[in-house]
Amino acid sequence: MKPKVKQLLTPSPAGVDRRSFFRTLGLTAGAAAAMSPSAAAEADANFVQNNVKRASEPSKLQITDLRIAVVEKAPMTCPLIRIDTNQGLVGWGEVRDGATETYALVLKSRLLGENPCSVDRVFRKIKQFGGHARQAGGVCGVEMACMDLAGKAWGVPAWQMLGGKFRDRVRLYADTTETDDPKEQGRRLKERMDRGITYLKQDFGIGLLRDKPGMLSAPLGASVGQGGRVPHPFTGIEVTPAGIAWLSDWVGAIREVIGMEVPLSSDHYGHIGVNSCIRLAKAMEKHNLAWMEDMVPWQYGELMKQIREASDIPILTGEDIFLKEEFIKLIDMGAVDMIHPDLASSGGLIETKKIGDYAFEHGVAMAMHFAGSPISFMANVHCAAATENFVALEHHSMDVPWWETMVTTTGGGPLVEKGYAVVPDAPGLGIDVVESVVRAHLRPGSEYFAPTPQWDKQPSNDRLWS
Incomplete structure (x- = not known):
């Protein structure tokens, strides 16, 4: 059974199909028909590659930003994490109830450019900045957001990445x-x-x-x-x-x-x-x-x-x-x-x-x-x-x-x-966050996922060995 390649293709506003793609190569219909099988196969591959949807290509996903919105009386104070990527995917996480959002913000400089699909690798990089109780809130919240992003990039729920589920x-x-x-x-x-x-x-x-x-x-x-x-x-x-x-x-x-x-x-x-x-x-x-x-x-x-x-x-x-x-x-x-x-x-x-x-x-x-x-x-x-x-x-x-x-x-x-x-x-x-509800319950004086450029660079040698 042949794979359904069409499911991978991004619709073209000009209605690009295989025949029109050959025309973009300067080939007439007759010339295209006269191509050798190997050349035709290569042209077909180029057609697919040029029309593959790249918006969630997991191997190229990178973290570009980390922002915070602090909700109160839920019933606790809850700093919410939003991690943005170069492909438009957004990952949601949360610092533990009652903890400061600084536990997450201090990690931003260590996360920029990382691929969130490598969840365990990212976690091992930042877990040294966690501690018991609420001191772990930033590390754990980032891990949640990475799992959210990895699942979205690969198209699977988080429980599937943990090995499957025992209950519905x-x-x-x-x-x-x-x-x-x-x-x-x-x-x-x-x-x-x-x-x-x-x-x-x-x-x-x-x-x-x-x-x-x-x-x-x-x-x-x-x-x-x-x-x-x-x-x-x-x-x-x-x-x-x-x-x-x-x-x-x-x-x-x-x-x-x-x-x-x-x-x-x-x-x-x-x-x-x-x-x-x-x-x-x-x-x-x-x-x-x-x-x-x-x-x-x-x-x-x-x-x-x-x-x-x-x-x-x-x-x-x-x-x-x-x-x-x-x-x-x-x-x-x-x-x-x-x-x-x-x-x-x-x-x-x-x-x-x-x-x-x-x-x-x-x-x-x-x-x-x-x-x-x-x-x-x-x-x-x-x-x-x-x-x-x-x-x-x-x-x-x-x-x-x-x-x-x-x-x-x-x-x-x-x-x-x-x-x-x-x-x-x-x-x-x-899940996805409902902006109007979060805005209605923000901590007084705080903003809704405001930019955090002050946390982009925190020069530090974090290596744990000499």
Whole structure:
């Protein structure tokens, strides 16, 4: 069967066909007919080459620009990345929520002239400028944009470049901040279920105990909120037996509303010591929590292992880890039941796929943390579709009414449908940014993908060896 060469041809405004092409060579119809077979074949090849569409020739694709637009209240601050090319293709990426756009801009001088189709090569060039948590945001956002561009250039979805997909829909779990009233909390979670969510997560911790006598032991004057700059083992804050019982009753009241059947995971307990973490985890066993997240900082793997070995509740961490090596350490030491990478921190699509595959080989499941715009969301969807041991992807913007309207899908379908993300078959990430919506939600004083020539040249010897 002969190849359909016509599909590769660019229509000519003059209606160029093979016969008129010969005329451009100064050949009459008779002369063309008298050509030798080899000469005719060469002329045919020249005709094809002169009419091949070059607008997405992957081997010639080059990065020509990188620009930023910062969106607020999505619900987080989200710096969006646009990478332009010499062929008119545009790639979309995103710096992790809450991070500075500078993490991406500093990479521009290292990217200009690179071919984004060589995703792994570009990633290896710039990954030295990433770090744990939000410091990885620029590197990961650029990797997303390169995957988007490579898929568009080759005409395949990002999941195909990861080796294919295991699922057509990606299960979502919805995060929910806590309220003092557990019945109200239960109603809020039930509303998530009514919208199709089949996997729940909520915050709960020592913030609920702050004004309740006898619930906490802490150095006088210490802050007992959710955050703080002091790592958990060094705060001196512990939950008393009365506090553990109160939190257990609070979760129990929620279970009465939503039932025991739906998975309920949890996060944000406060910066408490490891012994309080163990007592709290053991108290949650009767409520069958799906996981308890980041009970201590991920850097303290041995402490996390103590908690895991003391309780039957699955222990999970990973949203602030950059690259696969630290995930491998936690898995190998038996510190986690599940991993929880944030693709905008863990290294982008390819690296996160590697992380998931390593976990799969060791019997460890992978959920995915996410709290950004639909750009990063779709990068996560492609990676989740291509990772066998994937469980659920976080959806942190269910209460932001304009969130989904920031993009359109290439195929025109919805981003989210009945508690699942729809895995697209379109090239790249399968989305395009809606300018009017992004403009309407820009950070005050910022511009919509303004030029960034000040970042074109940053002289530096970046080599890591002598």
